[in-house]
Amino acid sequence: MATSHSGAEHRRLHDADTGTKPWRRWGPYLSERQWGTVREDYSQDQDAWNFLSHDESRSRAYRWGEDGIAGFCDEEQSVCLGLALWNGRDPILKERYFGLTNSEGNHGEDVKEYWFYVDATPTHSYQKMVYKYPQREFPYNDLVATNGERGRDGFEYELLDTGIFADDRYFDVVVEYAKDGPEDILARITVHNRGPEEATLRVLPTIWFRNTWSWGTAEGARPSLRAVPGRAAIEATHERTGTRFLAIAGDHPLLFTENETDGAFRKDAFHRYVIGGEKEAVNPAETGTKAAFDVFTDIPAGGSAVIRLRFSQTLGDLSPSEVDQIFDRRIAEADEFYAECFAPALSDGERQVARQAMAGMLWSKQYFGYDVERWLTEHGRDPLQARDLRNGDWFHMICHDVISMPDKWEYPWFAAWDLAFHTIALSLVDLGFAKTQLDLLMSRRYLHPSGQIPAYEWNFSDVNPPVHAWATHLVYDLDKARNGVGDHAWLESMFHKLAKNFTWWVNRKDHDGNNVFQGGFLGLDNIGVFDRSAPLPTGGYLDQADGTAWMALYCQSMLKIALELSLTDAVYAEQAQAYFEHFAWIAVAVNHETGSAAMWDEEDGFFYDLLRLPDGSAQRLRVRSLVGLLPLAAATVYDPGLTTRHPQLLDNMRDFVDRHPSVSSVLMPGRVRGQRGEHLLALFDETRLRRILTRLLDENEFLSPYGIRSLSRHHAEHPFEFRVGDHTFEVRYQPAESDSAMFGGNSNWRGPIWFPANVLMIRALLNLYLAYGDEFTVECPTGSGEQKNLFEVARELSDRQTRIFLPGASGERPCYGGQKVFASEHWRDLILFSEYFHGDNGAGLGAAHQTGWTGLVALFPNVFAGLAGTHLLDQGMAGMLHQLPVVNTEEQT
Incomplete structure (x- = not known):
């Protein structure tokens, strides 16, 4: 049974699928951790985690990809947009999320930050996420030391456990992207001061090129960034994406450097400029391959500030009313899209x-670049005789794709x-x-x-x-x-x-x-x-x-x-x-x-x-x-x-x-x-x-x-x-x-x-x-005396899974394991989809953002709410789409 969709996002999807318009060309394809990966490992002992560490990531150029906060880039990760932050106290400019390596804690491979993906459309015409940035000094050493002291029997020591969010002394950094066309991207950064006193935040909206020119391979002409005379804007020229402009509303200083490990102007220049006050770290000629606007925001207690940017092929309108109207349209279209995609009988929760x-x-989604034959050659090995090196049997692989x-x-x-x-x-x-x-x-x-x-x-x-x-x-x-x-x-x-x-x-x-x-x-x-x-x-x-x-x-x-x-x-x-x-x-x-x-x-x-x-x-x-x-x-x-x-x-x-x-x-x-x-x-x-x-x-x-x-x-x-x-x-x-x-x-x-x-x-x-059929029933749960057919058993399992994320009578979601802060005002509507869940109380465990297969929870309520096409779960018969019983909508609501 075909379903007709006529909304704006469905039309964009149709255009993208048919090649009419490249709506998927730009998206959130930037990694959130490139350091500590196999691709970046050129060590002799194949110790990927320690060859390129978090501490080194701000100064060493990556070989195969880039990382950042709330990133956006093209499908080949040629041009990257991201965010850097400084609260005036941290020893490190916050350009990427922090976490532990596999050997640094009782869990390992564990990010120690809080951010939440709030909304998105499949063509990335609208995206929204929230990052909670503390106003106190970030406890890097405490997180490493305390986790290192705990054995496998102890709980992980998390950022919340340090007390850094006490008295709500943090910023909610809300990052939104909206497209006014396949090649016209707007960004809106709203910073909320949740603390009891005025606080200053330094925000550096950043643009840079993935480094493809430092590795002895001919990958085209070197790209360039330069200041646009008389405008708060940066011109970005790359042979893959052409000439584009990143402009910001208001008058803010520009910073330029190179996305390189060595040289007069290096990858870590903005860290040295902001944290160390090294004015000579940035290029006074205002050119380079990495650039940022330097935005100072003084925000009163409970107040907010908004930063608006536009990245397009021309220097477009950045008036607040015009930008906000575009965002309002994209949000309304996202609402319309999900109203069509989800079963009407779903509860609000x-x-x-x-x-x-x-x-x-x-x-x-992330751009994943990895040419295994070239990587083996760069290790000084003959790819045909490198079987003792990790992935040595896979020299045929050439990856340059956006992957979930x-x-x-x-x-x-x-x-x-x-x-x-x-x-x-x-x-x-x-x-x-x-x-x-x-x-x-x-x-x-x-x-x-x-x-x-x-x-x-x-x-x-x-x-x-x-x-x-x-x-x-x-x-x-x-x-x-x-x-x-x-x-x-x-x-x-x-x-x-x-x-x-x-x-x-x-x-x-x-x-x-x-x-x-x-x-x-x-x-x-x-x-x-x-x-x-x-x-x-x-x-x-x-x-x-x-x-x-x-x-x-x-x-x-x-x-x-x-x-x-x-x-x-x-x-x-x-x-x-x-x-x-x-x-x-x-x-x-x-x-x-x-x-x-x-x-x-x-x-x-x-x-x-x-x-x-x-x-x-x-x-x-x-x-x-x-x-x-x-x-x-x-x-x-x-x-x-x-x-x-x-x-x-x-x-x-x-x-x-x-x-x-x-x-x-x-x-x-x-x-x-x-x-x-x-x-x-x-x-x-x-x-x-x-x-x-x-x-x-x-x-x-x-x-x-x-x-x-x-x-x-x-x-x-x-x-x-x-x-x-x-x-x-x-x-x-x-x-x-x-x-x-x-x-x-x-x-x-x-x-x-x-x-x-x-x-x-x-x-x-x-x-x-x-x-x-209905005649086959079993006790569910075993020993309860309650008989259910297998459809009802399946629905029972679905309800139990969904319950992990729904707030109970106290307002707490089981996925947060009883942590009260997640039921408080500025946290309660933000949901993490963890890798796996506690077998008795449903608390989220493992990777905190592994929405990947845990995203299957989006199917569960739709499966049993009678949405045609999703309650199949692969009977494989178009003629049986409506042959499973449908939950009574009055009971459902």
Whole structure:
């Protein structure tokens, strides 16, 4: 069912997608941390965090990208706009956010600032964020020293804990961008003094070029900045973006230097000029490759000041009334856009959560530049013989793209499986960008010639879960539902690339060729007894329940894509048959063996990893974790109409099942058909499903008040222990931070709630509901006596997840873990979307701005509020868009 959108932002999206107007050319594509990244690491010991530190970042020019506060730039990061601040007390000019390295604290990789993404549109026609800048001296040394003294058992020492915000002595720096055309960008900086006394703030709106000229490579003519005579304006000339002007309202001094490490005028000139009073640090000729306006603002207690700028191809109007009118129009259009994108039945609280989640997603786009072959050469190595150097096997990769990042400070590099989940959330507002992101990872510049998808820059060769086929089909379905027709050419192109990656998995990650898969840590960091990315201390290898489940879901998704493609090209019916057979053999392998050699434990009613020992024996690792829940995710229903159009395909499938008794014994007993003839493919029968759900929905095991935990709470009192020689390995329920050093100790899958896992559980429950219908009910929660069908269970999980971000009766949001300040006047409407959440109280943990896959929360309330196209969660049938029950709007409101 196509939905017609006629608003201004939808028209801009159409123009951008069709190439009519380049509305996406400029956006918030500036990283928030370029220092401490692999790209900038030229050390001998591959110590990226310490090769280029935060303290050095203000004076050393970067090689591959730039960073800044509230940044805006073009899609190639040629010209950058950002903000520098000084409160008169800090020892450092605030040009970028501060945080700890991986070795400096009990969490590590941890930003120690507070900023919030408040609003954004997908073409970046309007953007808004808030940064809370203290008026007292920023406690850099205290944050490092105190965190360094705390062990893994202690809480992180955060900026709020230092008392620096006492008496509200801080500035709210509100940064907004608005476009008056694809190449005409306005900025409005509003500074609020929240403190009890007048305070002075020095604001330096800054423009600079990414340094492409200092590395011995011919990358075009050197760009230039110069003062415009008689105007408070800077002329910026770059061969990629042409000549443009940054102008400011009012008369303010200009500062110029070079974005270089060495020379008379260096990258740190503004720091030295402002903090040290070095007048000679800046170029009196008023030219360079980095420039800023020097704005002094004295703000009374409770007052505010506004700075207006315009960056365009001409020196345009900067009168306050004209600028503010443009902002008012863009804000009204953003309101109109989200009114169309979100279900009308959403409550005000749900709408606020969904909109700020989308803002975080859209602000977290980043230009990512990394030419691996050139990088290896710059290390003095032959790229063809640098296998001992990080990413030495990936010399084919050439990255120069705008990518949706997990977090532009803590994770300012793409992560493969994160990005697949990002595209699902982004599809709610920008299907065109979602499709290009999925296509990017599968492109020849990224996908390894072997077929492997690059994981992330710390190690492209690590293995992430293969969720990209599932995401591809879901994005296609959402596109088809919204526009009435699917992008068949894109789906076909993706199918062939995915097939290459599927073959890599089959050839590389099936140790014995028996359709049971390994894969390593698979993005779940410390979830296992052992480091699953390293050789096992026992020798041997792991047959992984999660790796095998991921491949089952991969088969199901490829089967769905092939069936869709077969509607216009019968050759894909044979491909559908092949993926059906792949799934069948995986199902046989999962269910075939008995005793200790089986993943399914009949006594526990749960799936476990199998430890295969060198002597040929096998042992189940009885850890009740997400690993054993993931087989539930491999449950998919198929529209009978897609198969009945190819009677030969159905005949071939029946013939395959009939010819293989082992397949027939697994797929035929308890075979489920939905009310409309839907086919269900799953790794379990109804009996096992009920046993899995009993654990999933048990509040003493996986079911938290805020979603599904990654490890059963059972292991709090009953930790799993495994002894190897004199060493005992343990897995214990830890609802917050991990006490394990595995993967740096900055990520925990031993108890907290993770959004990608929860969305897969909800998706599986909806598919199972379509197969089993209203008659299939379970206790939810387990032991409560309350029976619910699987749609109602899915809705219950959705409500619990959304509850993390909604204010309770006291006005406090669970995501803030009881910190009262977040319920106070100037904080209460600002929401952070963390990496993961406390398994018992819902407090946000890990990266504070990882809106990436946590942005999936924007889908949850819409899924169950009857919004056509989003409550699919990939049944894959346009004809079933309205076949799921819709929540009663009176009850919803």
